[in-house]
Amino acid sequence: MTKVKIATDWLAGCAGCHMSLLDIDERVVKLLEAVEFTSSPVTDLKHPPKEGVTVGILEGAICNTHNIEVAKQMRERCQILIAIGDCATFGGIPAMRNLVGTEAALKRAYLETESVVGGLIPDSPELGKPLEMVTGVGDVVKVDLFIPGCPPRADALFYALSELLAGRVPVILPPEHFVYD
């Protein structure tokens, strides 16, 4: 039997959701009998393969144009897209920026911070451009399953993957796995 391919990537997040994924602990051995993690920020291969994967997992909010590119690429290359964590589902911590505005946030961070001398707002063409509004992944691509939580519990992630392997797509996680914090 061919293994089910899973790719993960992160956007504007803190890597906490990926840590939670690793917290599946020894169950990952069992999981790897059935799935193959093709690429992720914590493996050598970073980008989802061109030939596509079955499940794509995204952590983090949409903060800049680069995040949109990554989210769109993942969407194109996967069949089922899962947004994990409060940032990917709601905007989370990065969305706090919305309350002050992007410009003000950049100024505060790079120019006005007490320790800054001769500050500069980074504007290299290699960098994505910050967006006016930070949003969840669902605002730029279609998401098939949202798993909120900061981070989502390892059990919740394991449950979702197990359900998918069993051929079921959970629409909303059951209460024991559904948390906002």
Place this chain on the structure above:
Amino acid sequence: MEMVNITINGQKISASAGITILKAAQQAGIDIPTLCNHPALSPTGACRVCVVEVEGQRTLITACTFPITDGLFIQTESPQVVKARKFILDMLFSERNHFCMYCQMSGDCELQNLGYRYGIDHWVFPTYTKGFPVDATRKYFLMEHNRCVLCGRCERACGTLVANHTLGLRNRGAKSMIHADANFTFGDSSCISCGTCLQVCPTGALCDKRSAFMGRDEQTQHVKTTCSQCSVGCAMEIVTRGGNVMKILGDWNGVVNEGVLCQHGRFDPLYDERIRITSPLIRQKGKIIPASWDEALQAVAKRMGKADAKSIGVLASSNVTNEALYMLDKLFNKEMKVANVGLLNRAAPKLFEKSKGSLANIENGDVILVVGADPVKDQPVASFLVKRTVDRGARLIVVDGEDNGLAPFAYMCLPMADIGKAVEIAGRANNPIILYGAGVSEAAANALKKLQGKASFVALEPGVNTRAAVAFGFANGFKPSEVKTLFLLLGEQDGIGVEALKGIGKGAFVVMQASFSSPLTEQADVVLPMAIWSERSGSLTNTEGRIQKVSKAVEPEGEAKADWEIISLLAEKLDKKLGASLEELSARATQNIK
């Protein structure tokens, strides 16, 4: 009452005509989710979360406001209803900052619970981008407007329960926000920090500074008890975690207060910074030093055992339990024949042999006389009752100084000398209520007696358990000059300085039973450390004569012991067989007070 038959989710229900769909459903055990509704407040249907489908109605209707009539056919979780609720929640979540991960209410938030219940796992609408201010100008709790859902519970609690009318809603639409006195910070407003709004807030918008992030409700213990800060005797819950008091909540089932508390009851005791006395102290070679309970009690017994009853004096604070007052009376007065006893605070004059006034009666009054008492300062929850009644059109006449806290709400303020005028007006009313305190002059007391049979009288006793102290004869006048050995039951009482010992001869032996260290306790020969309000069980008598239980929520600090227990131990040392269980003592005390 007329009963009608309705059907909810296919279940046939018989309920009183005119009650709301929500109440009828609750009586039948059917859960309809709510957000702006609160059992203690009148419903407004502001949040629309409780919408239900009623056959024959054009749209979905709010269950919390719709009165039932015969034959209603109601669906509470139909697809249409669930769709509408999700839409409502999507809109509520899209406004302001409802990120649970940095909110202290996460786990205890009613909005969050609704999000879980209806599976809100992402935002459907763009979130609101304009930040609202955070108002942390009050000492005890802050207002984070960004978490507010504009349910209006706080505004209704402030207006209808406390009758303080500080809070309101200003602006329209997305700019709406709760305000204090139209345009003041909470700290500068007319807010009296009673915390009723804090207790009813369904989200983390109103946030208790002390207990925030100290644990969820399920990690805490709630102990039902009675407030011992004044003589009203409000029912409350002490919330503890790991042996620490986190916060105090009003008990909605409380007979006297029905959930409302004041700043003195809800916050002040948690911010008490006085230094506790944690072990018995004995004076040796002019210095007061720690000792064991046995040594301290032995020292007291040695002195008292051989002292002449006439040379012994007993002074008590009213902030002690019925059981302690009973033991104090039994040991010193009944057993040792000590007659020179006194109370540290004044008591309201006894107008009649049997006073049967009840605080609940205040709300039936059409003219309210407040004579020689300032409930705003001393019994705030009683002042809420007065202000509520004034809101309903009752006339308030304050017979006291100009600075009386109720003066701004009064129809008329009179000096004590004009009591006759007040009595005359009250005499013409249908249901006059007289609230009187220790400030009533003798002439005024006589004038008030004319209203006997006509008016309802409620004494507002100063102190805490003053009514019980009076019943045990502690308010008879104390003669300090005759005292050579003094037993001073100081308890937790504040504001008593060394002047308490004025008139007591030099060289007198002074025993103090006290909770806090002060210049006064420095003067003692023996100090017996006493447990405070959260650390002892027993009962208190409120100003109406209602005897209510107090319960221990945490262990006494250090070696402190409950007030009644200390006197029991002392009695034992004096070879008086008075020892009994708390239940037994409570029963005996109750019998003596009645």
